[in-house]
Structure formats: C-alpha cells, structure tokens
Amino acid sequence: MENKNIDIEDITMVSEERKKLNRSERARELVLDSKELIYEADRELESAKRSLLDNIDRFEDLKHNFLNTTFAKAQLLLDKLSYEYSKTEPKDSFQISLGTPNETIRVKNIKSGRFTGFILALIVMFITSAVWIYVATLNLGIDIPINPPKIPERETIEQIFKWIGGGMWGDEGDIILGMSIVALSSLIVGFLVYKIRVSLKEKVNFKVANRIFEESNLYAEQQRERRKEIEKIDEHIKETLPMVKNYQYLLNEKNGTLQRIFHIEGEKEYYNNYHSSSIEAMKDSEKLMNRTEDLLNTPVTRDGRLNEDSL
Incomplete structure (x- = not known):
C-alpha cells in the first residue's frame, strides 16, 4: 500500500511541476516522454524475441536429435517387423511467424525557433x-x-x-x-x-509534440500487444520441450519392446503373422509416432498469433 501511495504522490508532483512549465518546455518534455515510450516498448519486444529465438533453437536441436535417433530407430524396427508405418502428412510444416512488424516511429527533436x-x-x-x-x-x-x-x-x-x-x-x-x-x-x-x-x-511545437506523444502511445501499445503474443508463443515452446523429451522417453521404451519382439519372434513376411500382443505393440508405437509428428509439424503460429491447433 505504501508503494502505491508513493507512486500516486510522485505522479501528482510530476503533473504539478509540468503545469509550471511554459509551452515550449512542456513540448520538449512530451518529446522526451515519447522517446522513452518507444525505447522501452522496443526494448521489451526485442527481449521477448531473443527469449523466443533461444527456445526455438533448443526446440530445433531437440527435434533434430529425436527424429534422427529415436524416431528413425522406431521406423527401422517397424520395417524389420514388416509393419508399414503410416506417416502423417501435415497440412503445414512446423513454422513460427511473428507477423508484420510495426513501422518504427522516429521522433525528431523540436526546434525552439x-x-x-x-x-x-x-x-x-x-x-x-x-x-x-x-x-x-x-x-x-x-x-x-x-x-x-x-x-x-x-x-x-x-x-x-x-x-x-x-x-x-x-x-x-x-x-x-x-x-x-x-x-x-x-x-x-x-x-x-x-x-x-x-x-x-x-504553438506549432506543442501541437506537434502532443501528436507525437499520441502516436508514440499507440505504437507502444501495439508493441506491447506483439510482445504479449510473442511471450505466449515462447511459453508454448517452453511447454513443448518437456513433451518432446517425454515422447522420446516413451518411444525409446517402445523401441525396446519392438527390439525384443524381433529378437524373440524373428523376421516374418507379414506383420500379422506375429503374436497379437506383438501386433498391438507395433500399433501402439505407430500411434505414439503419429502424435509426435503432429506435435513437431503443427505450425505454432498463424497470422502472427499463437495457433490454437498447436495447443
């Protein structure tokens, strides 16, 4: 409660001090505020982007490792067991689009005349x-x-x-x-x-400074909205990382089961010649592989926003 009171008092004091300024000084203050708004909005957005790009790199590394080791091994084992894996064909490949960036406002210093x-x-x-x-x-x-x-x-x-x-x-x-x-x-x-x-x-400077301040507020709000969307995407990527690891762990277990089936029952011309429990294990592996492919290939974003289909 004390912090809130202090903030309100500070704002009131700043407001009262600005009333004492002449029009030219108030115009300069508005221009400085506009620059600060734009700087902070851009800085926060860039920070969110960096975090997202770092997590995308982690996701891509994990995905590459998973597909080229565990997933590839599962495909090879199913092929050995004469089971044709029905690979899912994604409508869209995995991608992240952050939409069209907002046009940057360049605030010029006003001249006193x-x-x-x-x-x-x-x-x-x-x-x-x-x-x-x-x-x-x-x-x-x-x-x-x-x-x-x-x-x-x-x-x-x-x-x-x-x-x-x-x-x-x-x-x-x-x-x-x-x-x-x-x-x-x-x-x-x-x-x-x-x-x-x-x-x-x-008079001209004061009008221009007010217009710039309004445009800067609008720009800052747009940047905040973009930052929130990027943070949502980033959060989703972070939540996806342990899911991929879990799928990798589960599929490794399935690979062990398929390896034992091949070791015990040997190679057969048709997969349905295997024991019913073995066939069920093959189908379970296929389902798990399909789920991981859906997860890895569904676009995370659509039109610059978090794609609900990826959740």
Missing part, C-alpha cells in the same frame, strides 16, 4: 532602419545613389538624423536623438518579430 527568430529580427531591424532613412531622404529631397551604392557624405547623414530627431516635427532636430529613435524603433520592431516568431513556433 529562436535562431530563425533572431535572423528574422535582424532582417526586420535593418529594414526598419532603411525605411526611416528612406522616408527622411524623401522629405528632405536627398537622392542617395543605390546602383552602384555610395556612402552618403557626413553632412547628408547629419541632415537625415536631424530630421528624424525632431526636424519632422518642425524643430531644429538632434542627431543623437535621431540615431536613438532609429536604433530604439528597430530594436522594438525586431524584438516584437522575434517574440512573435518564437510564440508561433511554440
């Missing part, structure tokens, strides 16, 4: 300054060569900034004030552009 905002701010500041100078030259009737560009003379520059620094209101004007007005207005406009750019980017 500060760099592009800064560049835009510089451009707008330059344009604002240029507009001030252009308006001043129009009102003063000054022609500044643009093509090719030429730096105006000192007197011209002073005239421009005097006009901006009061001349446009009918005063004498002040150069320092004019330069201050141009600089300050450019900074204000640039700052506004920067803030607007960053704010718009934050």
